[in-house]
Amino acid sequence: MAGRGRKPIRHLRWWIISLVTIGTVLNYLARSTLSVAAPTLKDELGMTTESYSYVVLSFQLAYTVMQTVAGAVLDLLGTRLGFFLFAVGWAFANMAHGFATSWQGLAFFRGLLGATEAAAIPAGAKSVSEWFPARERPLATSAFQMGTSVGAIAAPPIVVFCILTWGWESAFLVTGALSLIWATIWWFSYDTPDQHRALGADERALIAAGQGQGDEAGRPSTRGEVLKSRGFWAIAIPRFFAEPAWQTFNFFIPLYLVTVWKLDLQSIALWAWMPFVAADLGSLAAGLLPPWLMKRGANVLESRKITMSIGAICMIGPACIGLAGSPGLAIALFCIGGFAHQMLNGALITLCSDVFDSRMVGTASGMVGTAAWIGGMLFTLAIGQSADTFGYSPLFAMLGALDLIGMAILWFLLRKRSLAN
Structure with a gap:
């Protein structure tokens, strides 16, 4: 937090979202460490694909439950304190992976990591709702969402280097320590616009003036209203169908490359980061397309729905x-x-800031995240039970179909005049 009397920082809101983005990068670097180390850990700890899926499932189960809890905690404690506590928690939980001696121990630490990392996306959405006018929210959301793929991009070279140089345990210690450093920086740098002493009067006025854009009337402002609203289910159900794809990409690309194409660890480091570079471009598209559509007559909600739909149609690619x-x-x-x-998911995450009262964005985002991760968890269980028997091809085909179903549900439920009923 800036000191009293400090000269205002120009465009501070973009510096703030950059800090959120770095936190998201480190969050996903920590969670992606396991997937890169998985081929090594399967040998070291004697894991099968099924037992590895249980380790992943432990993370997903804790993350799924804690998304709703984390969102409520962020709304209760505030973004600054809440995100700081969760970041410290995931840093230590990730470092603890290095002390696992069995897949069961790894699953336990993985559950702790999932419970603490669950705050990242709700915290990002809440930061956007606090710091950005409605017209800038898609780009701000795409910025911190790019951190999810940057973290996954960074994981293969960093983790492979650590494994080959110091052993697999070091990969978890190094990536966890980086998160701990970020948490300290966050604590001394973040505050809300009405409290931040480095925010200029002009920018504070710009933020305040833009907070009321979008559909203000009838916004759900309590947890009960959120759960009863069509707007919540219009976001939650498509995310339930969309999340399995992202979790499959994060947790299973290295194992797929080893199992199907017999690539070694160095080849995985060469190939596995590429889809996440493309994911960054998808996040950028999710930020740039809605304002372009709005300039051409689309309203706020239509711009998000069109963006999501283009992404869903493109999911036919990985289905093949x-x-x-x-x-x-x-x-x-x-x-x-x-x-x-990332294009379709960016549109869905932004919708939480558009549809819900700013005091409920953390809670709403957390509950939507819980719905999403239930979908991802169920799909991971399906992979563990069927990949070794039937292969990966049918599973990838299912991912494309699920997003098309989610697209249809979004258009059916999210109608401008029916968000609150």
Whole structure:
């Protein structure tokens, strides 16, 4: 937090979202460490694909439950304190992975990581609702959402380097320590616009003036109203269908490359980051397309729905991975999937700021996240039970179909005059 009398920082809201983005990068770096280390850990700890899926499931179960809790905690404690506590928690939980001696121990620490990392997306959405006018929210959301893929991009080279240099335990210690450093910076840098002493009067007025844009009337402002609203289910159900794709990309691309194409650890480091570069471009598209559509006559909600729909249609690409004749073509289809998912997901995350009262954005985002992660958790369980028997191809085909279903539900439920009933 800036000191009293400090000269205002120009465009402070963009510095704030940059800080949120770095936190998201480190959040996803920590969670992606396991997927890159998975081939090594399967040998070191004697894990099968099924037992590995249980380790992933432990993270997903804790994350799913805690999304709603974390959102409520953020609304109760405030973004600054709430996000700080969760960040410190995930830093230590990730470092603890290095002390696991069995897949059961790894699953326990993975559950602790999931419980603490659950605050990242609700905290990002709440920061956007606090710091940005409605017209800038898509780009701000896309900025911090890009952190999810940057973290996944950074994981293969960092984790492989640590494993080859110091052993697999060091990968978790290093990535956890980076999060701990960020948490300290966050504590001394973040505050709300009405309290931040480095925010200029002009920018404070700009933020305040833009907070009322969008559909103000009838916005749900209590947890009960959120759950009863069509707007909540219009976001939650499509995210339930969309999240399995992103979690599959994050947790299973390295295992897919080893299992199907017999690539070694160095080859995984060479290939596995590419879909997440494409995902960054998808996040950017989710930020730039809605304002472009709004300038051409679309209202706020229509711009989000069109953006989500384009991403859902593009998910047909990764649905065809089973037809790939080479690892290069498979990675190219994963790239289309990364772009498509982050584009549609960015639109859905932004909708929480558009539809709900700012005091409930953390809670609403957390409950939507819980719905999303239930979908991801169920799909991970399906992978663990069927991948070794039937292969990955049918599962990837299902991912494309699920997003198209989510698109249809979004258009059916999210109608401007029916958000609160």
